[in-house]
Amino acid sequence: MHQYEELGIKLDQLINSDSNGRGVAKKLYPYAFEKAGEPLVYKAARELVENSDKGSPVLIMTGFRTPPLYVQETDGPLGAASISRAFSICLNAKPIILTEQDERSLRIVRAAVEGAGLKISPLEDLLRGDQDLSASVVGFTHSEEYAEEDAKRLIDEVNPRAVIAVKKAGRNFKGVYHSMSGLNVSKYHAKVEYIVDEARKKGILTIGTGDGGNEVGMGAIEDAVRKHVPYGDVCRCPCRGGIASSSKVDVLITSSISNWGGYALSGMISKILEKPNGIHDPEAEELMFSLVAKEGAVDGIKGKAGKSADGLGVEAHKSVLMLIREMLF
Numbered sequence: 001m002h003q004y005e006e007l008g009i010k011l012d013q014l015i016n017s018d019s020n021g022r023g024v025a026k027k028l029y030p031y032a033f034e035k036a037g038e039p040l041v042y043k044a045a046r047e048l049v050e051n052s053d054k055g056s057p058v059l060i061m062t063g064f065r066t067p068p069l070y071v072q073e074t075d076g077p078l079g080a081a082s083i084s085r086a087f088s089i090c091l092n093a094k095p096i097i098l099t100e101q102d103e104r105s106l107r108i109v110r111a112a113v114e115g116a117g118l119k120i121s122p123l124e125d126l127l128r129g130d131q132d133l134s135a136s137v138v139g140f141t142h143s144e145e146y147a148e149e150d151a152k153r154l155i156d157e158v159n160p161r162a163v164i165a166v167k168k169a170g171r172n173f174k175g176v177y178h179s180m181s182g183l184n185v186s187k188y189h190a191k192v193e194y195i196v197d198e199a200r201k202k203g204i205l206t207i208g209t210g211d212g213g214n215e216v217g218m219g220a221i222e223d224a225v226r227k228h229v230p231y232g233d234v235c236r237c238p239c240r241g242g243i244a245s246s247s248k249v250d251v252l253i254t255s256s257i258s259n260w261g262g263y264a265l266s267g268m269i270s271k272i273l274e275k276p277n278g279i280h281d282p283e284a285e286e287l288m289f290s291l292v293a294k295e296g297a298v299d300g301i302k303g304k305a306g307k308s309a310d311g312l313g314v315e316a317h318k319s320v321l322m323l324i325r326e327m328l329f
């Protein structure tokens with residue numbers, strides 16, 4: 001077995017360990033592994049590296065706003081920012097992060113990017129290629145009416161080598177977006193399936209990481225989500241279609257906490273390209289949490305703002321990051 005494959009298994013096990021006690025990732029991981037046929041983080045990182053050239057654009061999407069506050073969660077933006085950093089440092093790539101269109105979501109994602117050590121750059125400047133160690137953060141429409149056209153325009157304009165979803169709210173087969181608690185949250189979320197579909201149509205690599213079954217990418221193991229996740233098969237909203245996302249990607253990474261899927265992916269990309277500085281360090285992790293908390297980002301499980309994600313405090317996230325770094329370098 002290739003050495004990176006062994007590392008991939010260790011990373012998969014670490015990020016799917018259910019450390020926050022939700023009990024979902026551990027059940028979903030075997031299905032995702034079977035589907036992929038090899039370690040998830042390794043497969044995603046290898047395909048991303050194979051599909052990218054120096055300076056190429058990559059589209060990264062994140063965004064989940066959960067009840068009762070409907071403010072962007074801390075889980076998602078940090079993982080997306082970490083991947084952006086890895087692409088920027090390892091490949092001098094142009095990361096474009098796409099999120100919800102409301103001002104606060106945009107501020108939270110920008111804060112995470114800055115915490116990860118990148119500058120925020122306007123999209124035109126970034127695509128022109130005169131900005132090093134930068135990323136752009138853009139919003140995408142919540143309206144079904146404009147989403148298809150906007151998605152085509154965006155893919156044409158950016159021409160990304162890959163589309164990566166990090167805890168991006170994904171819809172079920174009836175077109176409804178749900179919270180983990182089984183409620184309809186469609187009006188708070190970007191209709192990014194049009195982007196993913198357009199990318200897949202054009203043969204652009206698509207990757208997704210999620211932790212609950214209701215995110216973009218989980219369509220790959222929809223039956224398992226219906227079977228193992230609370231409200232997976234039947235939701236609490238009138239659609240009754242369940243929270244299981246039907247959004248499919250080429251490679252799905254399940255994870256106890258989605259940010260960790262992002263960190264593991266950054267680490268593996270950095271490893272393959274021999275750039276240890278690609279993955280962020282615990283100081284950057286602390287800074288990211290401080291900056292997103294200052295903007296009001298919410299822990300999706302605790303339901304309030306603070307330096308925690310999915311029920312675990314910042315020190316726990318720094319520890320997992322340290323483990324990933326120690327395993328790889």
Ligand SMILES: [Zn+2]
Nearest residue numbers: 235237239240
């Ligand atoms: Zn529903």
